[in-house]
Amino acid sequence: MGVMRNFRFGLAVLLFVAVIAGMSAMGQAAEKVYEMAIFEDPTTLNIWAQLGPDASVWNAFVGYQQSYIGLYGNAAPDFVFSPSAALGMPTPVKEEKIGDKTFYTSVVRMRRDLKWSDGKPITADDVAFSYMAPLALDPNKLGGNWPGNIDPDILDRVEKVDDYSVKFFLTELPGLAQWQYGLLQAYILPKAYWGPIVDKALKAADPVKELLAHDPLGSEPVAGPWVVQRWEKGAFITHLPNKYYAFKGDANTFYKNGAFMIENKKTGVKWTTGDAKGDVKLQVVEGPYVDQLRFRILQNQNAAVLSLMKGEVDFILNSLGLQRGFQEQLKKTPNIATIENSVNGFRYMGFNLGRYPFGIKEFRQAVATLIDREYITERVLQGVAFAQYSVVPPGNAYWFNSDVKMWGKGMTRSQRITEAVKLLKSAGFSWEVEPQVDLEKDKVLKRGKVLIMPDGKKMPSFEFMVMTAGYDPLRYTFGLNIGTWMQEIGIPCEVVPSEFNVVLSKTDERDYDAFLLGWSLSLYPDHMHWFFHSSQAPAGGFNSTQYVNPEFDKLSESFLAEPDLVKAREKAFKMQEMLAEDLPYIVLFDTPLIEAYRSDRLEFPYTKVLSGIQYFGGLTSTVKVKK
Numbered sequence: 001m002g003v004m005r006n007f008r009f010g011l012a013v014l015l016f017v018a019v020i021a022g023m024s025a026m027g028q029a030a031e032k033v034y035e036m037a038i039f040e041d042p043t044t045l046n047i048w049a050q051l052g053p054d055a056s057v058w059n060a061f062v063g064y065q066q067s068y069i070g071l072y073g074n075a076a077p078d079f080v081f082s083p084s085a086a087l088g089m090p091t092p093v094k095e096e097k098i099g100d101k102t103f104y105t106s107v108v109r110m111r112r113d114l115k116w117s118d119g120k121p122i123t124a125d126d127v128a129f130s131y132m133a134p135l136a137l138d139p140n141k142l143g144g145n146w147p148g149n150i151d152p153d154i155l156d157r158v159e160k161v162d163d164y165s166v167k168f169f170l171t172e173l174p175g176l177a178q179w180q181y182g183l184l185q186a187y188i189l190p191k192a193y194w195g196p197i198v199d200k201a202l203k204a205a206d207p208v209k210e211l212l213a214h215d216p217l218g219s220e221p222v223a224g225p226w227v228v229q230r231w232e233k234g235a236f237i238t239h240l241p242n243k244y245y246a247f248k249g250d251a252n253t254f255y256k257n258g259a260f261m262i263e264n265k266k267t268g269v270k271w272t273t274g275d276a277k278g279d280v281k282l283q284v285v286e287g288p289y290v291d292q293l294r295f296r297i298l299q300n301q302n303a304a305v306l307s308l309m310k311g312e313v314d315f316i317l318n319s320l321g322l323q324r325g326f327q328e329q330l331k332k333t334p335n336i337a338t339i340e341n342s343v344n345g346f347r348y349m350g351f352n353l354g355r356y357p358f359g360i361k362e363f364r365q366a367v368a369t370l371i372d373r374e375y376i377t378e379r380v381l382q383g384v385a386f387a388q389y390s391v392v393p394p395g396n397a398y399w400f401n402s403d404v405k406m407w408g409k410g411m412t413r414s415q416r417i418t419e420a421v422k423l424l425k426s427a428g429f430s431w432e433v434e435p436q437v438d439l440e441k442d443k444v445l446k447r448g449k450v451l452i453m454p455d456g457k458k459m460p461s462f463e464f465m466v467m468t469a470g471y472d473p474l475r476y477t478f479g480l481n482i483g484t485w486m487q488e489i490g491i492p493c494e495v496v497p498s499e500f501n502v503v504l505s506k507t508d509e510r511d512y513d514a515f516l517l518g519w520s521l522s523l524y525p526d527h528m529h530w531f532f533h534s535s536q537a538p539a540g541g542f543n544s545t546q547y548v549n550p551e552f553d554k555l556s557e558s559f560l561a562e563p564d565l566v567k568a569r570e571k572a573f574k575m576q577e578m579l580a581e582d583l584p585y586i587v588l589f590d591t592p593l594i595e596a597y598r599s600d601r602l603e604f605p606y607t608k609v610l611s612g613i614q615y616f617g618g619l620t621s622t623v624k625v626k627k
Contacts, residue, residue: 031291031292032289032290032291032292032625033290033291033292033293033294033625034290034292034293034294034314034315034602034618034620034623034625035294035296035312035313035314035315036061036293036294036295036296036313036314036315036316036317036618037295037296037298037303037304037307037308037313037315037316037317037318038058038061038062038295038296038297038298038317038318039058039297039298039299039300039301039304039318039471039500040056040058040297040500040501041058041233041234041297041501042058042059042061042062042063042231042237043056043058043059043501044059044063044212045062045063045215045216045217045228045231046211046212046214046215046216047063047064047068047187047189047216048142048211048212048214049212050063050064051064051142051144051145051146051149051187052142052143052144052145052146052208052212052540053143053144053212053508053540054144054212055144055145056500056501056504057319057520057614058500060617061295061317061614061617061618062228062237062239062295064187064224065616065617066224066225066226066228066239066293066617066620067222067223067224067225067226067227067228067239067242068187068188068189068222068223068224069084069085069187069188069223069224069247070084070085070184070185070186070187070188071083071084071085071086071108071110071127071184071185071186071188072084072086072180072184072185073185074185074523075252075254075260075262076606076609076616077254077282077606077608077609077610078254078260079523079610080254080260080273081180081181082260082262082271082273083111083262083271084247085110085111085114085122085127085188085223086108086109086110086111086184087109087110087111087112087164087269087271088109088271090106090107090108090168090184091106091107091108092106093105093106093170093173093174093179094106103156103169103170103171104169104170104171104172104173104174105167105168105169105170106167106168106170107161107165107166107167107168108127108165108166108167108168108184109164109165110122110123110124110127110164110165110166111164111246111267111269112164113246113264113267113269114223114246115223115244115246116190116221116222116223116244117221117222117223117227117242117243117244117245118221118244119244120190120192120221122188122190122223122246123163123164124160124161124162124163124164124165124166125160125163125191126188126189126190126191127158127160127166127188128158128159128160128166129189129191129194129195130186130187130188130189130191131150131155131157131158131183131186132157132158133189133194133195133198134146134149134150135150135152135155135157136198136202137198137201137202137207137208137211138152138208139151139152140152140535140541141207141208141540142208143208143540143541143542144540144541144542145530145542147530147535147536147541148182148526148529148530149182149183149185149186149187150183150186151178151182151183151560153171154170154171154172154174154178154183154561155168155169155170155171155183156169156170156171157169168183172561173561173563174561174563175559175560175561175562175563175568176524176562176563176565176568177524177526177529177559177560177561177562177568178560178561179563181522181523181524181526182526182560188223190220190221190222190223192221193216193219193220193221194220197211197214198211201214217231222242223242223245223246224242224245224621225241225242225245225247225248225286225287225288225620225621226239226240226241226242226288226293226620226621227239227240227241227242229292233297234297235296235297236294236295236296236297237294237295237297238292238293238294238295239292239293239294239295239620240291240292241288241290241291241292245286245288245621246267247264247286247621248286248287248288249264249265249266249267249285249286250262250263250264250269250285250286251263251264251265251283251284251285251286252283252284252285252286253276253280253282253283254280254281254282254283254284255274255275255276255277255278255279255280255281256278256279256280256281257274257275257277257278257279258274259272259273259274259275259276259277260272260273260274260276261273261276282605282606284605284606284622285605285622286621286622287621287622287623287624288620288621288622288623289622289623289624289625290620290623290624290625293620295317296312296313299470300470300471301316301318301322301323301326301470301471302470304316304318305322305326305329305330305596308330308336308596308597308598309330309333309336311335311598311601313598314597314598314601314602314625315595315596315597315598315602315613315618316595316596316597317614317617317618318595318614319345319518319520319614319615320472320474320518320591321343321591321592321593321594321595321612322338322594322595322596323384323473323474324381324382324384326596327594327596330596335598335599335600335601336596336597336598336599337596337597337599338594338595338596339594339595339596339597339607339608339612339613340592340593340594341592341593341595341607341608341609341610341611341612342395342592342593342610342611343393343395343520343590343591343592343593343610343611343612344393344395344396344520344521344522344523344610344611344615345393345518345519345520345521345590345611346388346391346393346518346519346521346587346588346589346590347474347475347478347516347517347518347519347587347588347589347590348391348516348517348518348519348585348586348587348588349367349371349478349482349514349515349516349585349586349588350507350514350515350516350517350544350545350584350585350586351363351364351367351513351514351545352510352512352513352514352545352546353545353546353547353548353584354510354546355513356453356455357429357453357454357459358513358514360427360454361427361582361583362423362424362426362427363423363424363427363429364582364583364584364586365407365423365583366419366420366421366423366424366489367420367482367486367491367586368407368408368583368586369407369408369411369416369419369420369423370408370416370417370420370482370485370486370488370489371407371408371481371482371485371586371588372408372411372413372416372481372485373387373388373389373409373588373589374387374409376477376478376481376589377589380477380481381474381477384474384591385474385589385590385591386589386590386591386592387409387588387589388587388588388589388590389404389405389406389407389409389580389587390402390404390576390579390580390587391527391528391531391576391579391580391585391587392525392528392572392576393521393590395610395611396521396523396525396610398569399524399525399569399572401572401573401576401577403577404576404577404579404580405577405580405581406580407583412439412442413437413442413444414437414438414439414441414442414443414444415439415442416485417435417437417444417488417489418437418439420489421434421435421448421489424451424489427454428453428454429451429452429453429454430451430452431448431449431450431451431452431490432449432450432452433446433447433448433449433450433490434446434448435447435448435488435489435490444488447487447488447489447490448488448489448490448491449490450490451489451490451491451492459491459492460492461492461493461494462492462493462494462513462514463493463494463496463512463513463514464479464482464483464486464493464494464495464496464513464514464515464516465496465498465502465503465506465512465514465515465516466478466479466480466495466496466497466498466515466516467479467497467498467500467503467516468497468498468499469497471499471500472518474589474591475516475517475518476497478516478588478589479495479497479516480495482495482516483495493513493514503515503517504517507544508539508540508544509539510539510544510546516588518590519531520611520615523610525572526559526560527542528556528559528572528575528576528579529556529557529559529560530542530543531543531584531585532547532549532552532556532579532584533552533553533556533557534547534548534549534550534553535553543584545584545585547582547584549578549582551578552575552578552579552582555571555574555575555578556575558571559571559572559575593611593612593614595612595613595614597613600626600627601625601626601627602623602624602625602626603623603624603625603626604619604622604623605619605622605623
């Protein structure tokens with residue numbers, strides 16, 4: 001009875017509070033919430049894991065894209081390399097002898113108006129910690145993006161000069177990928193919070209495992225515009241504004257003559273590059289302008305589009321863009337606008353080169369020859385996608401090599417089979433029943449049966465993981481067709497529709513045969529090094545296919561270290577040619593990125609940008625909600 005009385009009293013208090021709260025809210029402006037749909041639950045909110053083995057677009061959308069800053073960044077939509085937490089450019093790298101060692105050093109000064117979300121200042125101690133802690137843990141063991149952000153082969157240490165200056169000590173002259181597009185863009189982490197956690201992890205039997213297991217929800221101070229408030233797994237994640245966000249009010253001005261300026265009249269911060277005069281092309285002023293972010297975790301694109309049409313979400317965060325059917329449907333829906341942008345990414349097939357016979361180059365070349373990309377993109381998918389052959393997309397025009405080897409392009413079905421059989425035979429494969437075709441009539445006369453590997457054994461059936469139709473019907477369609485074409489010449493495979501996180505986990509652990517995934521890329525194409533250098537082949541690294549080529553390693557290392565833009569481009573072209581020949585990835589296709597948003601609710605500062613609004617996490621610090 002006592003429990004019942006307490007319950008009734010509590011209920012009465014709650015009702016009273018609710019009535020008072022409702023009355024006090026009357027007459028006040030309604031809270032502005034920016035609602036976005038995502039299709040997968042994040043796997044972690046731990047920045048070390050998000051940049052490491054759990055690197056995925058879904059973790060990026062809700063994590064570091066919203067809550068972290070670096071010393072430098074690339075100001076969108078023109079991708080101008082510019083200061084972020086830094087105050088101006090770093091000093092020129094100079095040679096400096098300390099004892100019997102030679103270093104290459106540079107000093108970076110910081111803005112003095114920076115604060116963490118708990119109100120404490122961001123200082124040189126935090127910056128130095130953000131580099132030295134990963135070095136102590138070993139970026140290669142952290143995996144994922146860490147070796148690219150903080151390359152232990154070139155960074156010796158970062159030291160505090162004063163409260164707002166740090167000094168980098170490098171072991172060699174850095175290239176563009178290692179310096180401007182690498183070290184200088186690493187995220188800054190709070191030493192007061194992560195320091196004790198890292199110290200504890202370093203004493204554990206497995207420091208990386210210990211660190212990645214930490215859950216920072218509700219306790220970690222951040223420097224970006226948004227702080228995670230709540231995570232209901234399978235339902236939603238909410239963020240609240242960082243009231244100490246230092247960049248609020250920063251005006252980023254892009255001039256028609258190519259100049260760029262950052263200015264915050266309140267704090268006095270100002271930086272320009274070029275002749276910042278004349279006609280202004282675009283000005284973007286940092287907010288945020290909304291009271292809350294809410295990421296709704298929906299099952300698939302069907303559910304997301306329905307929610308958008310109902311007005312339950314304002315924008316769909318999806319690195320793949322909208323499917324064709326939804327594009328046409330939404331174009332006819334009132335109060336919804338669609339956007340089309342070029343992409344900087346690709347979708348691809350990969351084999352586990354550590355498993356026999358997938359490490360045989362001619363096997364991969366034969367499979368690549370069988371795949372009629374143009375047939376699928378133009379006829380099956382009705383032009384919603386376009387064929388790709390290089391690991392650098394055509395949308396990244398300066399770095400794209402259009403002259404790479406294009407296996408099977410322009411061939412008929414029978415010509416593809418003939419060439420694939422020739423490639424397999426040259427590597428020592430044979431059949432109990434060899435495929436036969438009529439080249440003149442372009443007809444398959446006899447399907448291949450029982451493929452014999454070069455070691456004399458029958459090739460066992462293997463699993464080919466593809467996305468489910470609900471997650472990505474384009475990759476699903478490609479996967480089914482590729483499976484059919486392989487089976488047609490006697491390559492025994494089973495196409496297995498799989499959940500995204502399952503494929504990601506298996507490839508990260510190297511526990512797979514073949515898979516179909518995709519990448520969204522950074523502007524500078526150093527991904528070629530990280531995806532295919534042998535140092536990244538162990539579990540947890542980005543080289544998930546375990547490609548090993550000493551000649552490529554040497555070239556990619558040279559590319560990373562290249563400080564000259566023209567020479568870097570020449571090396572990037574050569575790397576693309578080598579990869580198109582060796583095929584650690586069989587690049588397949590991509591799509592123009594089509595996005596949709598509630599035009600009656602949202603106002604974006606711009607909508608034309610490489611890889612779309614999703615690439616910047618929904619432009620959450622600059623979007624405005626109308627009502």
